[in-house]
Amino acid sequence: MALFKKKSVPSGVDTTTNAAETPDKHQPWKELGLKEDEYARIREILGRRPTSAELAMYSVMWSEHCSYKSSKIYLRQFGEKVTDEMKTNLMVGMGENAGVVDIGEGWAVTFKVESHNHPSYIEPFQGAATGVGGIVRDILTMGARPIAVMDQLRFGAVENPDTARVVHGVVSGISFYGNCLGLPNIGGETVFDRVYQGNPLVNALSVGALRHEDLKLAKASNPGDRVILFGARTGADGIGGVSVLASETFDSAGPSRRPAVQVGDPFAEKVLIECCLELYKADVVAGIQDLGGAGLSCATSELASNGNAGMRVQLQKVLKRDESLTPEEILMSESQERMMAIVPKKSLKKFIAIVEKWEVEYSDLGEVIEEPRLYINWGDEEIVNVPPRTVAHDGPVYERPVAFPAYQDGLNADSVHSRGLYRANDNSTDLAAQLWQIVTSPNQASKSWITDQYDHYVGGNTALAMPDDSGMVRVSEESGLGISIATDANGRFCQLDPYQGAKLALAEAYRNVAVGGAKPMAVTNCLNFGSPENPEVMWQFKQATAGLADGCLELGIPVTGGNVSFYNQTGDVAIHPTPVVGVLGVIDDVARRIPSGWQDEGNNIYLLGTTKDELDGSVWSEVIHDHLGGRPPVVDLAHEAALADLLHGAAQQGLLASAHDLSEAGLAQALVESVLRFNMGARVWINEISERDNVDRTCALFSESTGRVIVSVGREDDVKFVGLCEARGIPVLRIGVTDNSGELEIQDLATFPLEDLRNGFKATIPALFG
């Protein structure tokens, strides 16, 4: 027996035979993050203990990050709360690498936002860089040319010394990677709040465009097709977790410490993008998948499972950067810039010619087989023999306990009103000082120090970018057909009411797309929460997903995909629930987009929508009073839809000289941004808002009531525009006139020279981080 055993494991590799023979060998399932019942289930599926390679695969694929085991039951509603009409333009829905939306003229777009939060805290530069790289590969995998990126960033308090470390690393990582890829960065968000100390959120969004016929799916369904790994070599990136297996399997061989972060090479990714696009054009790939989290484990099992087929793979053929890698490590490695293609035998020669042209390395790992089983060999030894579906798709699903937070009622009762927080209504000096304090506060001040480090020109198709409300790019050079994207999340509102908060984020992103002149079409999301093992966090998650799904149903736009990031917490303290919502819009001709600021003098400024006394959770309550409590603003999605329709119609008729959404810091912020966008002054009066809507001056300036937009309209279009608003029942009020005075005058309050405003608005962030 001893002799046989020695023969079956000559290299120390744990084979399937060995696993069958040594059922009682202790395995580090716990250290790999599996629960006892999960490990038992793996044994039940296989009818034996897993080999260490299989254990590595299951543990990573059944992790929260890959399996969505805590969120799955809630994410289902994005696919259920939909009407047939909402699906009309949906070519690929949830579950693929990214959703695909038909935008007309034979064009489709695919877009998605994903988190890279934890890696970006450990190593901000590489974490953020590889976050961009990963989402871009997801888009590429669908057969699309990536056409833009955006970033949604949340950092800790500006005064905390660690914040500067994270900000510098993240911003330069995004700049380094995104710029080098040649993708315009067209917008995003930056928020500072102490709740993100130690848990920064680094979400990255990418959008790509493709012709309908170029759509690619991640599946391997034709027996005999080759399984090709190409791109960068496989190294020891991001496999910190599996080192436990190495130390279990070997006595002393194998490096003891492996880096937990991945290192990105944007040049390799740029070459990979062009190479893949040429492969698609030559029609030589039957299926394709990028290697991101869980690397080869994910790519092989998902491709086979999606294709209802199997695969036979020779792992020793993987090209390695480091020859000491163990089979388990190769399966888990998260080395960047790698793709797996399923290539029909007849196309192999053409495939190889193209990858060689781009000097991209490849290796032929094996073939697709009919039997729905994944066999992975290490030389002559079989180390994996599993049904791929059990790895990729039939992972555990949890209905975790949910509990209404003990603090929630108290938080909601602690409103701006109940506190009697000081309002400077009658004191113009104080009120003007509050305005200045708010617009120069880190969250409201200009983010150009950050966004100027990103290339927004490359591609030559950028029609709107920061600081505009949405980013817009042209898709068709012939017709001008284009898309726009806006993302939003308000963690403070979500903390007060996650259901409402998610709807508010949706409403704001939807409105931001509409003010650019585009028609909102589809939704993606990145749901950033604390630990799902905390029932109060799980309640927040349940509420937020319900709010988002209900909101999408009400607006009639589908969720096409998304991402969940749990465990964003330090000790027991979770971040504010931060569901980032991205809305995609379509515009027939980007030449009709609406600028966000004022360009011409003598235009009338109109406020659309009504203002309520809604200061709970607002920027005003945060900056002036450091307070968070009460109830977030009310959302009226029917009104948002009507408002979007009006803007779209007015844009089509060319009636709007500008449009800007009102959200954080209300009218005050919108006015400042509108004058500074193109340096055009204005005279504004707010007293009529107070009179009509029965609110005080603090509310007129700082309330964050939803469904509001300021537009500027040329005198010649005045009557037509006001008529349009009245016909559609959108409240409209003239609140000012643009002028060449070089000032923003708010009547009966204060006059701000634009130069002072600009200097103050622009100085804050460089002073903190420059």
Added chain:
Amino acid sequence: MPKIIVEVMPKADLLDPQGKAVANALHRSGNKDIAAVRIGKRIELHFDREISEADIANAKKIGEEFLSNAVIEDVVNVHVEN
């Protein structure tokens, strides 16, 4: 594995923004005695065999013509490490 090391530095009389930024950071963190910082490159040329005099001469040539840009950089050292 025998290797030839080629060291390249920005020219002494030209601005080295990287070095300057690091020097500033060091000064901020109290290392006042460090008068200046300059950052260059160390390039390793690996061989699977013994290194000859001709290899070293060739490395010097590659160093001058390709690995450095004579307009902004100097090759300050070429040596063998075994």
Added chain:
Amino acid sequence: MKIGVVTFPGTLDDRDAARAVRIAGAEAVSLWHADADLKKVDAVVLPGGFSYGDYLRCGAIAAQAPVMKEIIKKANQGLPVLGICNGFQVLVESHLLPGGLIRNSDQHFICRDQGLRVENTSTAWTNQFELNQEITIPLKNGEGGYIATAAELERLEGEGLVTFRYIGGNPNGSMNDIAGLRNERGNVVGLMPHPEHAVEPGFGPDTSSAMRSGVDGLLFFKSVLHSLVNA
């Protein structure tokens, strides 16, 4: 007229440069780094990007590419060549233009609408500008600081080879505010800002009249067509 646009691995603005060529009224011909064949083009644009990842030094590896050997040869015979950003770095590394480009003085990549003064109009790429015309062209680079020895700077200034100078603030620490240069013959021009991003209304830099309406870059491409027609 056929204008070649070179693609190296890592080139980013090749499609933009080709679009600019088409908008100016010429045919854009794409040239591949590994082919020494210039396909009988009448002029060449080396576009922006991060050729070979900017590894070693920006433009250094591209300068060794087969296509560059041919371009260097033809440029020395008078072929008009425009190097934009990374293309400028390639020209400098190819010794078609003097000096070097180093990391921006503030260490950050910078993307902004940049004011330039056109200081020499006797080149294949600037003959349609007015002398000392002030233009706005997008700038986007991480290593755009122009650097040269004192003697070289004196020569450049003395011989009038400085073709573009930054105005309204030096964005990257370039010596003498130098944004772009010509060679002695005037057929080779290199600059850090991106004229190909200012050729089409709606997608260029902001101007006082309308958002993203700046098209000052178009004159670069019109200039070369003019010089080719009158050659």
